Amino acid sequence: MAVKKHDVERNPAQFLQxxxxxxxxxxLMILAAITESQKHISAxxxxxxxxxxxxxxxxxxxxxxLALLKEQGLVTETDLGEGRVxxxxxxxxxxxxxxxxxxxxxxxxxxxxxxxxxxxLLDEYNFEADIRHLAIFGRCSRCRQxxxxxxxxxxxxxxx
Amino acid sequence: MAVKKHDVERNPAQFLQxxxxxxxxxxLMILAAITESQKHISAxxxxxxxxxxxxxxxxxxxxxxLALLKEQGLVTETDLGEGRVxxxxxxxxxxxxxxxxxxxxxxxxxxxxxxxxxxxLLDEYNFEADIRHLAIFGRCSRCRQxxxxxxxxxxxxxxx
DNA sequence: TTGCGTGCAAACGGTTTGCAGGAAC
DNA sequence: GTTCCTGCAAACCGTTTGCACGCAA
Numbered sequence: 577m578a579v580k581k582h583d584v585e586r587n588p589a590q591f592l593q594x595x596x597x598x599x600x601x602x603x604l605m606i607l608a609a610i611t612e613s614q615k616h617i618s619a620x621x622x623x624x625x626x627x628x629x630x631x632x633x634x635x636x637x638x639x640x641x642l643a644l645l646k647e648q649g650l651v652t653e654t655d656l657g658e659g660r661v662x663x664x665x666x667x668x669x670x671x672x673x674x675x676x677x678x679x680x681x682x683x684x685x686x687x688x689x690x691x692x693x694x695x696x697l698l699d700e701y702n703f704e705a706d707i708r709h710l711a712i713f714g715r716c717s718r719c720r721q722x723x724x725x726x727x728x729x730x731x732x733x734x735x736x
Numbered sequence: 737m738a739v740k741k742h743d744v745e746r747n748p749a750q751f752l753q754x755x756x757x758x759x760x761x762x763x764l765m766i767l768a769a770i771t772e773s774q775k776h777i778s779a780x781x782x783x784x785x786x787x788x789x790x791x792x793x794x795x796x797x798x799x800x801x802l803a804l805l806k807e808q809g810l811v812t813e814t815d816l817g818e819g820r821v822x823x824x825x826x827x828x829x830x831x832x833x834x835x836x837x838x839x840x841x842x843x844x845x846x847x848x849x850x851x852x853x854x855x856x857l858l859d860e861y862n863f864e865a866d867i868r869h870l871a872i873f874g875r876c877s878r879c880r881q882x883x884x885x886x887x888x889x890x891x892x893x894x895x896x
Numbered sequence: 897t898t899g900c901g902t903g904c905a906a907a908c909g910g911t912t913t914g915c916a917g918g919a920a921c
Numbered sequence: 922g923t924t925c926c927t928g929c930a931a932a933c934c935g936t937t938t939g940c941a942c943g944c945a946a
Contacts, residue, residue, distance in 0.1 A: 655815065655817060657815060674857070674861060674863050674865075676863075677866065683861065683863070685857075685861070689853065689856055689857070689860070690853070692852055692853070693849065693850065693852070693853050696849055697834070697845075697849070697872070697874070700849070701834060701843065701845070701877070702876075702877035702880065703834050703836075703843070703872075703874055703875070703876055703877060704874050704875040704880055705834075705872050705873070705874040706837065706873050706874040706875065707872060707873075707874070710872075712857070712863075712865050712867060712870075713865070713866050713867075714857070714863055714864045714865035714866040714867070715863070715864040715866065716862075716863055717861070717862035717863060720862065720864055
């Protein structure tokens with residue numbers, strides 16, 4: 577069944593066109609790379625994908641297109657603490673990540689879990705949280721089991 | 737009363753020394769800059785402070801020292817989404833930030849508010865969250881009042 | 897035909913590295 | 922006297938920019 581290629585490509589494309597932006601092959605391919613990607617994708621990865629079928633694209637076009645798509649609300653950014661930002665189609669909905677600091681695994685986190693937090697931020701601080709992509713760092717289930725005795729990784733008590 | 741300079745300087749310094757690291761003037765001054773800073777401080781800011789009294793320091797020394805201090809658990813990092821990391825003495829305790837995307841203001845957030853989240857991550861995902869510094873983006877009370885009609889800033893439904 | 901979007905190359909800002917000389921122990 | 926730490930300079934990496942050409946509309 578794969579991805580409904582035409583749908584995912586046509587809607588954002590149409591959206592851009594209606595706004596007066598030109599539909600160039602580069603933009604369409606960049607859009608496709610993002611919407612077809614299962615996970616969050618970085619600018620470099622988009623560039624790699626696109627240039628595989630269209631070698632003359634330039635990385636700066638990728639960045640300019642990403643800026644446009646973000647501006648138009650078609651993609652959102654996530655900072656997973658890697659020193660680089662990742663992108664993701666806005667229509668795929670928001671979700672959050674648990675990033676394991678031991679093994680690097682990334683787990684998706686149900687949005688609902690953050691609702692209580694959002695509510696109390698609103699109630700107690702009158703702060704309207706925009707939690708579209710949140711990365712929470714820590715240690716995953718598997719790594720916890722493997723290293724059961726330890727409780728934290730940079731704890732200051734170490735007496736070797 | 738100010739900061740108890742000797743205490744804050746001596747403890748981490750002593751700690752480093754006991755671990756076999758040398759106590760150089762550069763390290764002491766960098767340590768002092770961090771512990772004396774009220775708010776989170778960036779590498780560049782540390783460099784500026786230190787080089788004010790010791791012009792020959794190099795920014796690379798700041799980075800190397802920060803890496804050491806982080807490794808030894810004496811400072812922790814926060815990523816406030818500025819494209820640069822900020823540092824903060826570990827013994828000042830953990831706290832979190834509400835970052836207003838409209839006006840840039842940064843508010844401190846009580847650690848207790850995150851406990852329910854941490855607990856449910858542990859319960860439901862067996863994930864041991866290491867939430868030492870979290871930045872939550874959104875819109876602060878004042879900016880919400882000022883722009884009451886809007887509900888989100890990049891919402892996709894816009895029909896101008 | 898018009899002007900937006902692109903490729904190119906160079907610059908950016910924050911951070912990291914190799915090296916040789918100098919200081920802490 | 923060793924060895925670790927530093928300053929220097931250059932490289933790094935992801936990202937941004939100025940410019941002239943070319944293509945979508």
